[in-house]
Amino acid sequence: xxxxxxxxxxxxxxxxxxxxxxxxxxxxxxxxxxxxxxxxxxxxxxxxxxxxxxxxxxxxxxxxxxxxxxxxxxxxxxxxxxxxxxxxxxxxxxxxxxxxxxxxxxxxxxxxxxxxxxxxxxxxxxxxxxxxxxxxxxxxxxxxxxxxxxxxxxxxxxxxxxxxxxxxxxxxxxxxxxxxxxxxxxxxxxxxxxxxxxxxxxxxxxxxxxxxxxxxxxxxxxxxxxxxxxxxxxxxxxxxxxxxxxxxxxxxxxxxxxxxxxxxxxxxxxxxxxxxxxxxxxxxxxxxxxxxxxxxxxxxxxxxxxxxxxxxxxxxxxxxxxxxxxxxxxxxxxxxxxxxxxxxxxxxxxxxxxxxxxxxxxxxxxxxxxxxxxxxxxxxxxxxxxxxxxxxxxxxxxxxxxxxxxxxxxxxxxxxxxxxxxxxxxxxxxxxxxxxxxxxxxxxxxxxxxxxxxxxxxxxxxxxxxxxxxxxxxxxxxxxxxxxxxxxxxxxxxxxxxxxxxxxxxxxxxxxxxxxxxxxx
Amino acid sequence: xxxxxxxxxxxxxxxxxxxxxxxxxxxxxxxxxxxxxxxxxxxxxxxxxxxxxxxxxxxxxxxxxxxxxxxxxxxxxxxxxxxxxxxxxxxxxxxxxxxxxxxxxxxxxxxxxxxxxxxxxxxxxxxxxxxxxxxxxxxxxxxxxxxxxxxxxxxxxxxxxxxxxxxxxxxxxxxxxxxxxxxxxxxxxxxxxxxxxxxxxxxxxxxxxxxxxxxxxxxxxxxxxxxxxxxxxxxxxxxxxxxxxxxxxxxxxxxxxxxxxxxxxxxxxxxxxxxxxxxxxxxxxxxxxxxxxxxxxxxxxxxxxxxxxxxxxxxxxxxxxxxxxxxxxxxxxx
Numbered sequence: 001x002x003x004x005x006x007x008x009x010x011x012x013x014x015x016x017x018x019x020x021x022x023x024x025x026x027x028x029x030x031x032x033x034x035x036x037x038x039x040x041x042x043x044x045x046x047x048x049x050x051x052x053x054x055x056x057x058x059x060x061x062x063x064x065x066x067x068x069x070x071x072x073x074x075x076x077x078x079x080x081x082x083x084x085x086x087x088x089x090x091x092x093x094x095x096x097x098x099x100x101x102x103x104x105x106x107x108x109x110x111x112x113x114x115x116x117x118x119x120x121x122x123x124x125x126x127x128x129x130x131x132x133x134x135x136x137x138x139x140x141x142x143x144x145x146x147x148x149x150x151x152x153x154x155x156x157x158x159x160x161x162x163x164x165x166x167x168x169x170x171x172x173x174x175x176x177x178x179x180x181x182x183x184x185x186x187x188x189x190x191x192x193x194x195x196x197x198x199x200x201x202x203x204x205x206x207x208x209x210x211x212x213x214x215x216x217x218x219x220x221x222x223x224x225x226x227x228x229x230x231x232x233x234x235x236x237x238x239x240x241x242x243x244x245x246x247x248x249x250x251x252x253x254x255x256x257x258x259x260x261x262x263x264x265x266x267x268x269x270x271x272x273x274x275x276x277x278x279x280x281x282x283x284x285x286x287x288x289x290x291x292x293x294x295x296x297x298x299x300x301x302x303x304x305x306x307x308x309x310x311x312x313x314x315x316x317x318x319x320x321x322x323x324x325x326x327x328x329x330x331x332x333x334x335x336x337x338x339x340x341x342x343x344x345x346x347x348x349x350x351x352x353x354x355x356x357x358x359x360x361x362x363x364x365x366x367x368x369x370x371x372x373x374x375x376x377x378x379x380x381x382x383x384x385x386x387x388x389x390x391x392x393x394x395x396x397x398x399x400x401x402x403x404x405x406x407x408x409x410x411x412x413x414x415x416x417x418x419x420x421x422x423x424x425x426x427x428x429x430x431x432x433x434x435x436x437x438x439x440x441x442x443x444x445x446x447x448x449x450x451x452x453x454x455x456x457x458x459x460x461x462x463x464x465x466x467x468x469x470x471x472x473x474x475x476x477x478x479x480x481x482x483x484x485x486x487x488x489x490x491x492x493x494x495x496x497x498x499x500x501x502x503x504x505x506x507x508x509x510x511x512x513x514x515x516x517x518x519x520x521x
Numbered sequence: 522x523x524x525x526x527x528x529x530x531x532x533x534x535x536x537x538x539x540x541x542x543x544x545x546x547x548x549x550x551x552x553x554x555x556x557x558x559x560x561x562x563x564x565x566x567x568x569x570x571x572x573x574x575x576x577x578x579x580x581x582x583x584x585x586x587x588x589x590x591x592x593x594x595x596x597x598x599x600x601x602x603x604x605x606x607x608x609x610x611x612x613x614x615x616x617x618x619x620x621x622x623x624x625x626x627x628x629x630x631x632x633x634x635x636x637x638x639x640x641x642x643x644x645x646x647x648x649x650x651x652x653x654x655x656x657x658x659x660x661x662x663x664x665x666x667x668x669x670x671x672x673x674x675x676x677x678x679x680x681x682x683x684x685x686x687x688x689x690x691x692x693x694x695x696x697x698x699x700x701x702x703x704x705x706x707x708x709x710x711x712x713x714x715x716x717x718x719x720x721x722x723x724x725x726x727x728x729x730x731x732x733x734x735x736x737x738x739x740x741x742x743x744x745x746x747x748x749x750x751x752x753x754x755x756x757x758x759x760x761x762x763x764x765x766x767x768x769x770x771x772x773x774x775x776x777x778x779x780x781x782x783x784x785x786x787x788x789x790x791x792x793x794x795x796x797x798x799x800x801x802x803x804x805x806x807x808x809x810x811x812x813x814x815x816x817x818x819x820x821x822x823x824x825x826x827x828x829x830x831x832x833x834x835x836x837x838x839x840x841x842x843x844x845x846x847x848x849x850x851x852x853x854x855x
Contacts, residue, residue, distance in 0.1 A: 049800070057659065059656075112652075113630065113633060113634050113637060116630045117630065117634070120630070326629075327629060327630045327654075327656075328655075328656035328658065328659050329654065329655045329656060329659050330630065330633075330652065330653070330654045330655075331651070331652070331653040331654075332649065332651060332652035332653070333650070333651045334648055334649050334650040334651060336648065336650065337583075337650045337651055337800070340798065341797075341798030341799075341800055341801075344796055344797050344798045345793070345797050345798055345801075347796050348792045348793040348795070348796035348797040349789075349792070349793070351792040351796060352788055352789030352790075352791075352792035352793060353789070355788040355789070355792065356785045356788055356789060359781075359784065359785060359788065360785075363781065395798060395800055395801050396728055396731065396801060396804060399793060399797070399801050399804065399805060399808075400735075402789050402790075402792075402793050403735075403786065403789060403790060403793075403808065405789050406785045406786035406787070406788060406789035406790065407782075407785075407786055409782075409785050410743075410782040410785070410786075413778050413781045413782050413785070414747065414778050414782075417775075417777050417778040417781075421774065439754070442750050442753075442754075443746060443747045443750035443751070446681075446682075446685045446746045446750060447742075447743040447744070447746040447747055447750075448743070449681060449685075450678050450681055450682070450739075450742045450743060450746060451739045451740070451742075451743050453674070453677045453678060453681060454674050454677075454678070454734055454735065454739040454742075455739075457670055457673050457674045457677060457734070458670065458674075458731060458734050458735070460670075461666060461667070461669075461670040461734075473731055473735075474731075477735065477739075
């Protein structure tokens with residue numbers, strides 16, 4: 001009996017702690033006293049499907065020059081991590097999956113498309129020798145570092161993309177309308193322009209069947225790559241337009257490692273010519289060289305917004321990915337859909353809980369009532385654990401939790417049915433209660449272990465497949481099963497033992513049995 | 522006559538094992554149409570179920586709250602321009618807001634940005650409820666992993682039961698019967714969803730798989746073990762009792778518990794099905810079906826199968842199944 005009292009005290013303390021943790025206004029633990037420093041928020045971690053957000057699986061685009069191995073993937077993950085942190089997302093999750101994938105989860109992100117472009121692009125910066133002709137922004141080029149296919153990953157996009165191919169496809173459609181015009185009274189100058197226009201058209205139509213995005217055959221020489229970049233930051237030009245200020249540095253003792261010197265030599269030898277600034281094989285801008293730049297710094301101007309400039313700086317700052325990545329899976333959930341689902345699931349959970357409580361009370365009477373108290377404790381403890389561990393709550397996770405409410409009483413039902421049987425066989429109340437718990441234990445143990453095995457395999461499956469949704473469900477169900485073993489057995493037994501010698505437990509009615517000796521089974 | 526019917530039901534409830542072939546036939550009655558639906562579906566679409574983008578790869582894009590009135594023709598034009606002319610469009614009306622669901626093949630982030638720009642230009646602003654796009658390679662991989670997960674879970678459970686029942690004769694039979702009951706439940710759920718797929722176009726996604734692992738594999742085995750545990754206990758207590766009677770008695774002893782536990786789980790799931798969000802509705806439906814059939818199979822299939830096996834009736838079982846169907850099993854309890 002003594003031991004039972006301790007259990008009872010423990011359960012009461014547990015209930016108080018659990019309820020405190022569960023409070024939506026919980027302030028968290030912030031202690032800074034006598035050398036002990038704890039600074040922790042206690043709150044519900046909502047999954048992507050609840051609060052909205054983005055989940056992306058990036059896969060390495062392997063080639064001979066850029067192999068995907070443990071080293072390059074780890075480096076790529078580090079760079080993606082830095083870029084994501086620079087975006088300022090709270091609680092991002094970035095992890096490697098398998099041998100060539102990276103999963104990125106960004107809860108509550110406002111502009112998912114921009115985010116992907118920022119953390120997912122390769123970010124290979126090149127200054128190329130464009131010669132004496134300017135390259136229009138958006139042109140895809142081949143450089144001495146390799147063709148565009150090796151780097152121009154999906155993330156490497158600018159709003160300008162469609163314009164480059166469009167201009168070349170529009171030309172031929174305009175041509176036929178201009179053909180009938182050279183009739184009679186046309187001035188020689190105009191005739192010249194039409195003929196030149198016609199030849200240009202002819203050239204365009206012959207090349208049209210080839211996809212217009214095919215880069216010009218010229219291979220441009222790469223003068224400097226992003227490796228020699230020292231810093232990059234957003235600035236503004238004279239008209240207030242955003243630009244990117246950069247500085248180069250010397251990274252080694254070899255001639256090709258001295259950024260400022262290469263830049264100075266090149267610019268002094270090529271005054272009046274064009275230098276194209278290329279990111280992921282796409283031209284950003286192509287300024288002409290006015291004079292030699294010897295201090296190793298400069299600026300990138302172009303048609304981009306402040307936000308785009310900021311994101312480009314993030315990309316440049318942390319260097320290029322050692323291996324290009326492409327988006328193979330993208331899941332974006334808006335916040336409204338999630339909030340609606342949470343509200344509905346909570347209502348459903350409350351209704352389910354009430355029905356189970358009513359059922360247990362009506363069918364099992366006194367033990368049923370005690371099981372209901374244990375069930376409420378169960379719900380409080382599980383939810384507290386979700387907040388403390390913390391478990392990220394997803395919609396299927398909530399479904400798993402609600403399902404586990406129905407399951408949590410299973411152990412109670414097993415025990416109470418057994419108690420009834422023992423009572424029918426003529427055992428005294430006390431003996432029947434003890435036998436009920438003892439005899440039901442083996443089936444409770446074996447059945448719950450098999451459920452836990454399933455949970456573990458589901459969890460593994462979710463891990464490997466990057467589905468946090470499945471992982472969440474498996475974890476919530478596992479915690480539910482584990483806690484229910486405690487509440488349904490230990491807690492209910494403690495309550496029953498405490499009531500054993502009181503008036504309430506004397507009647508057979510309280511245990512759901514007919515008043516006198518019942519039938520033999 | 523009335524008395525005969527009354528006796529019939531009394532006998533039905535008290536002699537579950539004796540009527541085992543009836544229960545097997547009832548299972549067949551549910552599974553065979555499901556199998557037929559799976560075959561029809563395989564002929565029509567190349568797979569027994571209608572797979573969602575999780576397995577096939579593809580895009581699900583849900584938009585609402587358009588500033589300018591929605592015009593499907595214009596949407597299609599924009600999609601066609603960007604190379605997604607074969608996308609399926611579906612509109613919905615919720616709280617006075619027009620919603621649009623786009624289903625297409627995998628849309629990469631570059632293509633998405635382009636379509637986004639075009640749509641914004643045409644319709645002003647809109648709210649993106651969700652965008653899910655899965656590459657085809659990933660989809661195929663998921664489907665393959667799923668089979669592994671189901672196989673592994675079944676193996677893990679088989680090994681555990683064989684170990685937990687090591688003290689009874691032929692422990693492997695207990696594990697095997699639990700697994701057969703489990704496969705029965707998997708077939709029931711998959712079969713019904715094959716029918717749903719054919720009639721209502723319901724797709725199965727990664728969550729369906731979770732439901733499959735939880736319902737049949739988690740709970741069916743859970744329930745089966747409770748009955749088997751009672752058989753194990755009774756066997757120790759009455760070592761000389763006829764096995765068939767012993768199993769029947771064990772089922773009856775645990776029947777209240779089986780029904781009550783299933784009821785409490787079904788209460789919560791039904792609440793979730795009726796009042797929960799739409800996104801998990803089919804997941805909950807799969808769980809509901811899986812848990813119901815799990816409870817059924819643990820009582821009427823797993824234990825009965827154990828008797829069939831222990832009595833050496835397997836050969837006879839097949840003879841009955843394929844032979845004289847006009848004379849269904851007569852209770853043979855000793």
